[in-house]
Amino acid sequence: MAQYYTTMDLKSRFAPSPTGYLHLGNARTALFAWLAARAVAGRFVLRLEDTDQSRSPQIYEKALLEDLCWLGLNWDEGPDIGGPVAPYRQMERLDIYHQYYETLLAAGQAYPCYCSAEDLAAERAVQRASSKSPRYGGRCRHLNAEQRRDLEAKGIQPVLRYRVPDSGMLTVPDRVWGERSYALADLGDFVIRRSDGSPAFFFANAVDDALMGVNLVLRGEDHLSNTPRQILILQALNLPVPEYAHLPLLLGSDGQPLSKRHGAASLRDLQFQGYLPAAVRNYLARLGHHYAESDLLDDQVLAAGFSVDKISRAPGHFDVVQLQHWQRLALQExxxxxxxxxxxxxxxxxxxxxxxxxxxxxxxxxxxxxxxxxxxxxxxxxxxxxxxxxxxxxxxxxDEAFAELEKEDAALAALAEAPAEFWPLAAMLLQQSAGDYRIWTKTLQQESGLKGKSLFMPLRAALTGRSHGPELAALLPLIGMERAQQRLRTAPSVLSEARK
Ligand SMILES: Nc1ncnc2c1ncn2[C@@H]1O[C@H](COP(=O)(O)OP(=O)(O)OP(=O)(O)O)[C@@H](O)[C@H]1O
Ligand SMILES: [Zn+2]
Known part of the structure; x- marks a missing residue:
């Protein structure tokens, strides 16, 4: 019987498929796995699950490493830096999987299945019609060597299935969801090697975690139902079973889980928009994990405050307003x-x-x-x-004249508040005060009789085309005498243009 690890010498991992740009759901999973390791001075592994070769072009692997680095994550073992249990790309580990397939075959715990997609669909249709949950019925379990030879002679490439015990229960502990029990009879013999010889996710993922010494598997809830199958494989191979913690998925505004396949907004998009990594980290760290502090935390504090026990079961929703809040705090730093x-x-x-x-x-x-x-x-x-x-x-x-500046409606309204003679006066006094904002506005107030909002709103509107923004006193020296003069003088004509 395989044993469960304790969290001493914790080793966690992020194991994405390089099939697209990382989205925020992936990134949060990576961040949590990283924080879990950094919280206890454990190790963090990056492994690439690149067995879907049709969807794994090189650009995505490169982008994936870059994006994780941009987010501020680092790993102790990975495809780029190697490590004690290399290689860290699954396509480079096929020989390893092969040995374990042989072990299962020799023990009678795996068998080749020749059923076609049509056969399987027909089987499922029958099961559904009698309200049974669809699963593989075991048709190829009892083929003898001769029958297999015949099928292979027809050119059929079999998949390999794991032979699930017919009876018994399997209890699966999870740090987020608690214990769940599964009747083995409901699982059905599942595929562990595809017909092209590549390993199925269940298999390679579980075997690699065990061989790489990963003892905390932190991953998305989409993998929760895979876990009993993976534990069965590990037990059959007498490999250690890690602890599991499944994170609730991150949903987009349409209520669907973010997914590479569906083109969810990527980490890369956020980077290009100018989001700061510290903002993204702080936002993601709080999506489904509780921190008492509401201010921007650095990595060490984020790690120190992280605990798998503080992960919530509620699905997270991507909320751009929240993300912008963290962007504001990160910019302030x-x-x-x-x-x-x-x-x-x-x-x-x-x-x-x-x-x-x-x-x-x-x-x-x-x-x-x-x-x-x-x-x-x-x-x-x-x-x-x-x-x-x-x-x-x-x-x-x-150098645009005021006429060419893009103007807010509220700014045009503010312009209209000032009388026509205000503008040449403002321009002249600006000249006289040599651009000194305090002197300029003081004399302008005295001579125009306008004050407060009635004075400052039209000035702001004429100088910037907007009704709000940074302190005018700070903007005026940047705009400079020449442009400011020009904008003040042309403001009324703009207004009459706009009225036409
Ligand atoms: N919406 C999501 N919210 C949280 N975690 C997610 C989400 N989608 C995927 N993950 C997690 O990200 C990790 C990497 O998964 P993977 O590379 O398969 O990404 P994916 O977005 O599911 O891609 P694909 O669309 O290609 O299936 C896994 O641990 C997975 O559980
Ligand atoms: Zn079959």
Missing amino acids: LSDAQLWEWLLAANLPNVSIENRLVEKMLKAVSEDEDLPIKFVAAVRANILFPEEAVDWARRCFA
Whole structure:
């Protein structure tokens, strides 16, 4: 009888199939498995389950490693760095599986099955008609050597099935779901090797966990029903059975589990939008796991506070508002200089325009090398993503006249509040105050008789085209005298254009 591990010397793993870009559901599973290991100074293994060769092009393997690194996860053993129980790609382990198939065949615990897809479908249809749950009835269990030879002579490539005991119960413990018992008679003999010779998921996955010394299997709830079959295989091979913890799945806004196959938003998409890894980590760590602290935690604190016992059974829903909350907190942690680096590194869709802006900034920098930092300091409280910073950069630095600035309706409404004579006055006083914001607005208030919102809203609208945003005092020096003058003078004509 195989024995269960204790959590001493914990070794956990993430075992994705490189069949697409990682989505947030995958990423959370990876993060939890990583946190579980890091919480107790255990080991974390990355293994690639690449046996579905038709769906595993090289680009996905590379992307998978990059995306995990971006998220801030590291592994102690894996396909890129090797380790004591290498190889870590299943397609490089076929010889190992072969030995174990031979063991099961020799013990009579596995047998070849020649049934066609049509045979199996017909069998299931009969079972359903008599309200039995569909399972393989064992038709090929009792074929003799001669019958097998005949079938193979016809060119039929058999699958290999595991012979499930006819009676008895199997109790499967789970750290999240508790114990569940299964009647073995309900399982049906299941496939452990496909007809093309590649290992079935149940088999390779269980054997590898055992051989790699993995003693905590943290994975998605989609694998919960696979677990009894995997324990049977391990027991038959006299291999150790790990502890299991199945995480509730992460669902998208349509209520369906996120899945690579269905093109769920990938970690990569988030990275390109400008999400910070710390934001994504903090968001995911709290999806289905409780932390007492509500502030942004670094990895060590996240790991120290992690426990499999704090995983919830409720399915998680991807909530972009929550993710943005963590993005805000993560941005706050960056210095102005780091924020500028983040902007420069951003991967923006509208490359040509954005490049021109960055170029302009850089040109301006040659005259005022503090400009990037001034810009970042001015806008940082008003942005979550580089795209928003680019919008502010456009409003500050682009040579566009006010007429060409994209304007919010609320900004147009604010423009309309000011009388026509306000605009030349504002432009003139700006000149006289030499761009000093405090002096300018003070004299403008005195001479126009406008104050408070009535004064500042039209100014903000004319200078930025928006009704809200960073402090005008901080924006004005960035916009500069020339552009500010031009925008103040052209504001009324824009308004009459808009009214037409
Ligand atoms: N929606 C999800 N929520 C949480 N975990 C998930 C989700 N989907 C997959 N996982 C987990 O991610 C890990 C890697 O799984 P896998 O690479 O098979 O991803 P997948 O999204 O199911 O891909 P595919 O769509 O190709 O089946 C597994 O532990 C799996 O349970
Ligand atoms: Zn069969």
